[in-house]
Amino acid sequence: MRILLTGGAGYIGSHVALVLLERGDDVVVIDDFSNSSPESLRRVERLTGKTLQVIEADLADHAAAEAALRDVDFDAVIHFAGLKAVGESVAQPSRYFRTNLNSTLNLLDIMREKDVRKLVFSSSATVYGTPDAGVERLDESQPVGIGITNPYGRTKAFIEQIIADVQVAWPELEAVLLRYFNPVGAHPSGEIGEDPAGIPNNLMPFVAQVAVGRREKLAVFGDQYPTVDGTGVRDYIHVMDLAEGHVAALEHLSPGVEAYNLGSGEGASVLEVVRAYAEASGREIPYDIVGPRAGDLATTVADPAKANEHLAWRTTRSLADACRDSWAWQVKNPNGFDAA
Template sequence: MKKVLVTGGLGFIGSHTVVELQNKGFEVVIVDDLSNSSIEVIEGITAITNQKPIFEKLDLKNKSAVAQFFRAHKDISGVIHFAASKAVGESVNNPLLYYENNLNTLIYMMKEVLNLNTQNFIFSSSCTVYGQADEMPITENAPVKPAESPYGNTKQIGEEIIRDVCNVEPHLKVIALRYFNPIGAHSTAKIGELPIGIPQNLVPFITQTAAGLRDCLSVFGDDYPTPDGTCLRDYIHVVDLAKAHVVALQRLLDNKQESNFETFNIGTGVGSSVFDVIKSFERVSGKSLNYKIAPRRKGDVISAYADTKKANSVLGWKAKSTLDDAMSSAWNWEKTIRNL
């Protein structure tokens, strides 16, 4: 079995990707500092796959600890790097936290990957690298605009760092997957999105409101130049997104890249408004959601949804789940963890 390192592997996207990797026969080593995740996620992964991943608690900001980890795991065939702070609003309020965490950890990881025999690296990027794009849907060739938040800027700078390293390291092979908006949970309801504290993302706030943990959902702005006045996003089921990582990793292992740094949009190609998501939830849950209109939130772009033709044709990957599928799985997960 090929050994794959997954940083941030107990997080929302990371844990679902670990499941898909193990289902495909990879041996997975998870590194996570548990700052925004729970050790209990390992139990969910193990229950789904009947295989317990190797786990090491590690703060990737600790350069010497990262070097020590790689000395102990020289047989790694690929790295999938999720570990990062990821909330747009929080990054606006605490930019230094984001620059330190998201960039230093990437640099330390890249330095160690260059010492491996097989230098395969998948970077967890984001549609935020496009800023407010001029045209929809967004292609991989869309110009990178000034970031709307420090979080988005860390993803832009992260890609720049990787590109510069790839230019001088011919053996390094990298794929950056630019995610749109991951939602949903595993069909078993054994893993899902589990934000610590007040959710920063729309869907867990919706499910927590429906479950009675939150009094009311705030819709940040209903006066945007969109069909219903709310922001448009491309909501992708997290399991579809996880499968894209396995396909991308296999592309690296099979030496199928056209260049040693490739980028792919990972989304559904459909733009859904905040009200679309609320209606979808009400449809699949049978519950009426309590929400109010709040002022616009700093750092939010008006519209962002993917042109997925490159991922569809080059990677051979396509999102399969609908918005209703994702919302139904998210609600099942919320009901399971709340014993509803």
């Protein structure tokens, strides 16, 4: 199959590109590199010994995207392109709505024009907003769009609805919505991994930068939650397991729209992640307990049973594996792709 990856140079997209190339697919990446580096794709090519087609264009610009893809053939699309920092979305909501929604609308228009009917969308567990009281393991029956606390999450929920509405008008469309929980880790080679711009928004890359000496200490937001140690519990999924989930989704497409949680089904607290990373790196991770952030939940863990059953997919890598692979990436690339 020839697969278009929008935003394919990013953290998750680059790992999916690698898995697709390794299994024999042809890969086309369209990316404007506003939040990623072309170096990630060069490394994917080196690791696989295969080449991919790279198109530099802004998918949110309809004319530019249409021109860039006019003569490009592909059989399926995995849609990663978009802005993804929760805090930034609060400060710049119009930019997030404009970029993320326009990118998707333009992509769907181009797919319809080309009669490309297969779509996997990179969604997020943030679409669940504030879960029903007492619910800690989230399955796909949870309401979507209720109590979402930031514009980033709302863009994901809106896009899910857009895809569903387009599918009603275009019944041949085969779409899967993958609701990620907390992607972590890196390719075990240490050649590709998460390279956040500026201060990391997510826990593990921040911990990694503390371990390597780029940051002084970690701020742990709250220790008053009803959890194993008082700190927030989340479901962490190794990025390679996540990448394999996209392949499974491609293999199980059919007319309609289906949503699947991609998570491990197990939770780890902030301090459990800190201890696991300290063990993997052999470094002390200094931290301070500070006040909780507004809107943070005590526990958010996936129920991945639907993906386990319908996609024949499940996670096989542990939190310790993710810490080890993240550390290998961090040691090899202390300044990310910038030093390449």
